[in-house]
Amino acid sequence: MxxxxxxxxxxxxxxxxxxxxxxxxxxxxxxxxxxxxxxxxxxxxxxxxxxxxxxxxxxxxxxxxxxxxxxxxxxxxxxxxxxxxxxxxxxxxxxxxxxxxxxxxxxxxxxxxxxxxxxxxxxxxxxxxxxxxxxxxxxxxxxxxxxxxxxxxxxxxxxxxxxxxxxxxxxxxxTGGQTALSLAGQEDNGAQQSGDKRGGVQRLDRAATPLVVARPSEAEWEDHRRRLDQIRESAGQCHWDAMSQKDTL
Structure with a gap:
């Protein structure tokens, strides 16, 4: 979108x-x-x-x-x-x-x-x-x-x-947050640019060790579901739904 x-x-x-x-x-x-x-x-x-x-x-x-x-x-x-x-x-x-x-x-x-x-x-x-x-x-x-x-x-x-x-x-x-972003280093894509350019995902260095997966508790799942309901109500759509549906296909 x-x-x-x-x-x-x-x-x-x-x-x-x-x-x-x-x-x-x-x-x-x-x-x-x-x-x-x-x-x-x-x-x-x-x-x-x-x-x-x-x-x-x-x-x-x-x-x-x-x-x-x-x-x-x-x-x-x-x-x-x-x-x-x-x-x-x-x-x-x-x-x-x-x-x-x-x-x-x-x-x-x-x-x-x-x-x-x-x-x-x-x-x-x-x-x-x-x-x-x-x-x-x-x-x-x-x-x-x-x-x-x-x-x-x-x-x-x-x-x-x-x-x-x-x-x-x-x-x-x-409406649910955003990944880490960098505000510099992006080239002009055709529109006028401000002094502080937005864009670009800032890639974070990760140690070559296995990630620890922490499973959410039932209370945390309930908070998650409540947050998704707020996003659906306020924004009219929720990208999590589309991702979850894709994962089940």
């Missing part, structure tokens, strides 16, 4: 009030592993950024004044995200902005070229998932980082690519 963990920063809260996207970040996962492909782009919104929004993400009008407008980057962005499952925290916000931008683009081009997002991508909202898994608790990205022991020490201000990287780690922790 191909997934893109995405985030945006914007000039304000509501696209219906004319607010626009100013930063886009995306991290590609295939079968729950980082591929090293990322997308990161600042965008000239062709309007002023609200002071309250600047206080959240720190992106000023001067910072994006010389960046390309959305129409210039739309086709590359669409190729990166089209057909993937989009993993987004508070997805209606970001998808609403994407759809708004694509509608403006289609209107300018005179034909429905791109979008709506939900017609071409499955959308997974991690905020909805977190609220279902942790009812009555705080489920902001920072709160989830603390709950799942994900390092977000660099997150002083919001940033689309950094938040996508953090959300990818949180999502994997919420």
């Amino acid at each position: 191909r997934q893109i963990v995405m985030d945006t920063e914007t000039t304000g809260i509501d696209p219906r009030e004319g607010h626009r996207i100013i930063e886009i970040g995306g991290i590609e996962l295939v079968n729950r592993r980082f591929t090293g492909r990322t997308y990161h782009q600042y965008v000239n919104p062709e309007r002023e950024i609200e002071a309250e929004a600047i206080g959240i993400h720190g992106i000023t009008n001067e910072r994006v004044a010389d960046e390309p407008v959305f129409a210039k980057i739309a086709d590359e962005l669409w190729e990166f995200m089209r057909g993937a499952q989009l993993v987004i925290h508070n997805a209606p916000f970001d998808v609403g902005f994407f759809d708004h931008e694509f509608r403006l683009l289609n209107r300018a081009r005179g034909e429905p070229v791109i979008g709506p997002v939900a017609d071409h991508c499955d959308v997974l909202d991690t905020l909805t998932m977190a609220r279902r898994m942790h009812p009555g608790q705080r489920n902001s990205l920072d709160a989830l980082c603390k709950r799942y022991a994900v390092d977000n020490g660099q997150r002083v201000l919001h940033g689309a690519l950094l938040d996508s990287e953090i959300l990818a780690d949180v999502y994997l922790a919420m």
Whole structure:
């Protein structure tokens, strides 16, 4: 399965009030592993950024004044995200902005070229998932980082690519974890790359001695089955089921 963990920063809260996207970040996962492909782009919104929004993400009008407008980057962005499952925290916000931008683009081009997002991508909202898994608790990205022991020490201000990287780690922790990964040494696969490249399985040296196999207790099996039920409920599928079925064939 191909997934893109995405985030945006914007000039304000509501696209219906004319607010626009100013930063886009995306991290590609295939079968729950980082591929090293990322997308990161600042965008000239062709309007002023609200002071309250600047206080959240720190992106000023001067910072994006010389960046390309959305129409210039739309086709590359669409190729990166089209057909993937989009993993987004508070997805209606970001998808609403994407759809708004694509509608403006289609209107300018005179034909429905791109979008709506939900017609071409499955959308997974991690905020909805977190609220279902942790009812009555705080489920902001920072709160989830603390709950799942994900390092977000660099997150002083919001940033689309950094938040996508953090959300990818949180999502994997919420849905069953991930193997050890290295963040460096991957070549560009065609999409724009951030300074810190993701991807690559870090192979761990193993002594040439037999592995000790510890059989789980019945209580541990019960915890395992309960965890799988949580994954099925939150993600709609569980790769363990497919693996177990394959083992019985």
